[in-house]
Amino acid sequence: MYKMQLLVCGGTGCRASASAQIVENLNASLKAHGLEEDAQVVTTGCFGFCEKGPIVKVIPDNTFYTQVKPEDAEEIIAEHVLKGRKVTRLLYENPKTQEHVADSKHMGFYQKQIRIALRNCGFINPENIDEYIARDGYSALAQVLADLTPQQAIDMVKQSGLRGRGGAGFPTGLKWEIASKNSADQKYVVCNADEGDPGAFMDRSILEGDPNSIIEAMAICGYCIGASKGLVYIRAEYPLAIKRLQIAIEQARECGLLGENILGSKFSFDMELRYGAGAFVCGEETALIHSMEGSRGEPTFKPPFPAQSGYLGKPTNVNNVETYANIPVIFLKGPEWFSSIGTEKSKGTKVFALAGKINNVGLIEVPMGITLREIIYEIGGGIKGGKEFKAVQTGGPSGGCLTKKHLDTPIDYDSLVAAGSMMGSGGMIVMDEDDCMVAIAKFYLEFIVEESCGKCTPCRVGNKRMLELLEKICNGKGNMGDLEQLRNLALVIKDTALCGLGQTSPNPVLSTLDNFYDEYLAHVQDKVCPAGQCRALRHYFINPDICTGCTLCARNCPVQAITGEKRQPHTINQEICIHCGVCYQKCKFNAITVQ
Amino acid sequence: MTKIKSLDDLRNRKLQLEQSMDIREKSNNPESLVQIKVAMATCGIASGAREVMNALLEKVEKEKVPAVITQTGCMGYCYAEPTVEVKKPGHDPVVFSYVDVKKAGEIVDKYILKNELLDGILPVNYQTI
Numbered sequence: 001m002y003k004m005q006l007l008v009c010g011g012t013g014c015r016a017s018a019s020a021q022i023v024e025n026l027n028a029s030l031k032a033h034g035l036e037e038d039a040q041v042v043t044t045g046c047f048g049f050c051e052k053g054p055i056v057k058v059i060p061d062n063t064f065y066t067q068v069k070p071e072d073a074e075e076i077i078a079e080h081v082l083k084g085r086k087v088t089r090l091l092y093e094n095p096k097t098q099e100h101v102a103d104s105k106h107m108g109f110y111q112k113q114i115r116i117a118l119r120n121c122g123f124i125n126p127e128n129i130d131e132y133i134a135r136d137g138y139s140a141l142a143q144v145l146a147d148l149t150p151q152q153a154i155d156m157v158k159q160s161g162l163r164g165r166g167g168a169g170f171p172t173g174l175k176w177e178i179a180s181k182n183s184a185d186q187k188y189v190v191c192n193a194d195e196g197d198p199g200a201f202m203d204r205s206i207l208e209g210d211p212n213s214i215i216e217a218m219a220i221c222g223y224c225i226g227a228s229k230g231l232v233y234i235r236a237e238y239p240l241a242i243k244r245l246q247i248a249i250e251q252a253r254e255c256g257l258l259g260e261n262i263l264g265s266k267f268s269f270d271m272e273l274r275y276g277a278g279a280f281v282c283g284e285e286t287a288l289i290h291s292m293e294g295s296r297g298e299p300t301f302k303p304p305f306p307a308q309s310g311y312l313g314k315p316t317n318v319n320n321v322e323t324y325a326n327i328p329v330i331f332l333k334g335p336e337w338f339s340s341i342g343t344e345k346s347k348g349t350k351v352f353a354l355a356g357k358i359n360n361v362g363l364i365e366v367p368m369g370i371t372l373r374e375i376i377y378e379i380g381g382g383i384k385g386g387k388e389f390k391a392v393q394t395g396g397p398s399g400g401c402l403t404k405k406h407l408d409t410p411i412d413y414d415s416l417v418a419a420g421s422m423m424g425s426g427g428m429i430v431m432d433e434d435d436c437m438v439a440i441a442k443f444y445l446e447f448i449v450e451e452s453c454g455k456c457t458p459c460r461v462g463n464k465r466m467l468e469l470l471e472k473i474c475n476g477k478g479n480m481g482d483l484e485q486l487r488n489l490a491l492v493i494k495d496t497a498l499c500g501l502g503q504t505s506p507n508p509v510l511s512t513l514d515n516f517y518d519e520y521l522a523h524v525q526d527k528v529c530p531a532g533q534c535r536a537l538r539h540y541f542i543n544p545d546i547c548t549g550c551t552l553c554a555r556n557c558p559v560q561a562i563t564g565e566k567r568q569p570h571t572i573n574q575e576i577c578i579h580c581g582v583c584y585q586k587c588k589f590n591a592i593t594v595q
Numbered sequence: 596m597t598k599i600k601s602l603d604d605l606r607n608r609k610l611q612l613e614q615s616m617d618i619r620e621k622s623n624n625p626e627s628l629v630q631i632k633v634a635m636a637t638c639g640i641a642s643g644a645r646e647v648m649n650a651l652l653e654k655v656e657k658e659k660v661p662a663v664i665t666q667t668g669c670m671g672y673c674y675a676e677p678t679v680e681v682k683k684p685g686h687d688p689v690v691f692s693y694v695d696v697k698k699a700g701e702i703v704d705k706y707i708l709k710n711e712l713l714d715g716i717l718p719v720n721y722q723t724i
Contacts, residue, residue, distance in 0.1 A: 060622040084635045084666040134612035254596040264601040
């Protein structure tokens with residue numbers, strides 16, 4: 001029996017920072033010190049604290065080492081494992097007090113979290129089904145198969161109040177019920193692992209950290225709706241998630257937890273992977289189904305809903321990864337327990353991917369109804385560089401911005417919609433005073449224009465026109481009519497686009513127009529970008545008191561806009577200047593100012 | 596890999612595997628468990644702390660005591676090594692001195708399970724964070 005375990009993060013982020021080498025070095029050091037019998041090294045899924053990765057957590061004292069390098073392995077073994085002294089320099093430092101935090105239980109990042117979907121991420125070895133079984137894995141499936149009828153199981157999911165975690169928040173139990181009531185010779189359970197929102201990575205982390213929970217939940221869903229076949233639609237850009245899911249499926253088959261007559265029951269279920277090429281629109285369930293069938297990934301009109309006619313024309317239930325990850329817990333702990341967490345209409349927890357100008361970039365799981373302030377300042381550790389919070393973009397390209405006035409709004413599906421945004425898959429991109437909201441809206445529209453499948457005119461043409469208007473505004477050539485036109489186009493697209501992605505694509509523009517109209521006005525009327533981000537609206541001037549006339553800027557200016565005598569102050573001709581900023585970068589005397 | 600054919604198979608498999616995950620499960624909620632710290636600095640190890648630690652691990656496992664055992668550095672009582680600190684939930688920590696394998700068993704049997712104090716308790720006059 002081991003006295004200690006060293007959990008090393010094996011998520012994509014930490015592996016990119018050589019966590020596999022850390023595991024190797026830790027094992028080598030253990031061997032060198034003759035401690036193989038005393039301590040064990042375990043590769044786990046993501047701990048969520050990606051900002052400070054790679055993470056090594058020492059069990060049982062919960063010591064949380066951050067930014068560990070392969071060469072630190074020897075010191076961890078020699079000091080901590082052998083002598084029982086923590087390696088202070090690798091401990092997490094509380095940014096407010098500059099004190100080292102001895103264990104993860106005292107880190108602000110974890111204190112407000114409730115981890116349900118992420119319960120096993122950073123805790124078990126995802127490539128070993130036994131560690132999942134040891135944590136009650138597959139017990140929910142066993143319980144459902146032994147004691148419940150499909151309808152009883154569906155009722156439990158309904159009672160829990162679980163809503164889809166991938167976007168619009170449709171009640172999961174209801175979705176299952178509809179699929180179960182449509183009779184057919186074959187039905188399908190599909191897992192949507194086509195995570196496309198910029199900055200969102202919770203589905204990837206769950207598949208990498210706890211793939212068996214998805215298999216178990218899909219089997220439960222199969223039993224409920226009467227399907228014997230499961231399909232995971234996963235983007236090919238997630239090689240590690242694919243690998244771990246394949247290992248998990250293989251191990252589940254070997255144990256007889258997938259296949260014929262699972263656990264001695266009459267229920268048979270097996271699953272396969274389908275790879276996507278990473279198109280944003282394939283996150284929309286009808287487009288996803290077409291892509292799985294081998295057709296172009298384009299959405300079709302609903303109804304018929306996939307629950308009536310989905311994959312190969314058969315009733316199909318599509319849920320997102322995080323939704324499935326909640327399912328086994330609902331059966332193990334009961335729907336009442338689950339629905340005791342969260343707000344009136346949004347039950348349970350939500351995983352958010354924190355990104356952007358925030359100190360603790362990473363993955364968090366918090367109860368519904370938590371405020372934005374708690375997420376940003378307590379869990380997220382505040383804004384980078386002590387700057388001022390401006391907005392947070394939620395819901396990716398389909399969502400909108402929450403601003404300072406929303407800081408104390410409890411976050412759930414309905415409050416986000418009321419604030420002009422949406423839950424989406426849970427990406428949260430934090431912006432500070434240096435971010436230009438017009439440029440942010442432009443960024444999301446560029447994404448939409450790139451990813452629009454082109455099937456319906458409002459999305460294909462309308463978004464392109466909106467992008468052109470935004471480019472015009474950012475280039476200082478916009479007028480008040482353009483703002484009017486922007487809003488009109490947005491409202492038309494919202495009303496007329498074919499699929500959910502098209503209908504929500506104008507949200508970033510509408511939300512920034514509503515919340516940051518003054519910034520649009522500054523771009524249009526004063527031709528100024530308040531955040532200084534829009535290049536065309538930046539004006540460069542040479543301060544004649546500082547300029548030494550070294551001619552360096554004039555020689556580097558690509559359009560010869562700078563003139564002046566040697567050793568005399570130079571000037572920039574604003575008519576010719578293209579605002580490239582080369583002179584500003586080249587000047588050795590800080591003589592050039594930006595306005 | 597052996598097949599799991601029934602609910603009982605799954606339960607048995609889980610019971611067999613639980614032990615290997617035990618240390619991690621316990622670390623998840625240390626406040627609700629008895630925390631046992633064995634001083635394992637040079638002084639402690641030289642006086643036999645390693646044997647004490649192993650004895651405690653075995654004993655705790657055998658008696659199914661809800662306890663988490665960790666090793667610490669030198670607590671400063673080098674004259675009284677091996678020392679073992681026991682913190683029961685809701686109690687102040689107690690440090691036992693001159694612990695050997697026999698005394699380790701007594702700590703578990705008497706102090707932890709029956710709440711009886713033993714000889715050789717060092718006065719604790721410091722605070723830990």
